Amino acid sequence: MATTTRPHGPASYFPSIEAKYGRPVDDWFDALNASGIAGHKDLVDWLKSVHAMGHGHANALVQFHLNPGKWER
Incomplete structure (x- = not known):
């Protein structure tokens, strides 16, 4: 059985x-x-105010954006 990496x-x-x-x-x-x-x-606030993005989604994008080498996709 193959495992899927999430x-x-x-x-x-x-x-x-x-x-x-x-x-x-x-x-x-x-x-x-x-x-x-x-x-x-400031980036999180920008995504929330300009693009009506929820806080959790905005925070996830900004975390990855500012630390691309830390996280796998």
Whole structure:
């Protein structure tokens, strides 16, 4: 029987982010890069206010965006 590796950390939110907001997470990472905003809280607040994203989803994207080498997809 083969085992399936499930993503951990922020990446575990990616399927629900894509389903809920209709965009691949790479689009969100491009948007975060283009925002010109650097801080974690400011990026989360931007996703929530400009894109009406929930806090958990925004936080997961920003965590991964700011620490890409720490998390697997």
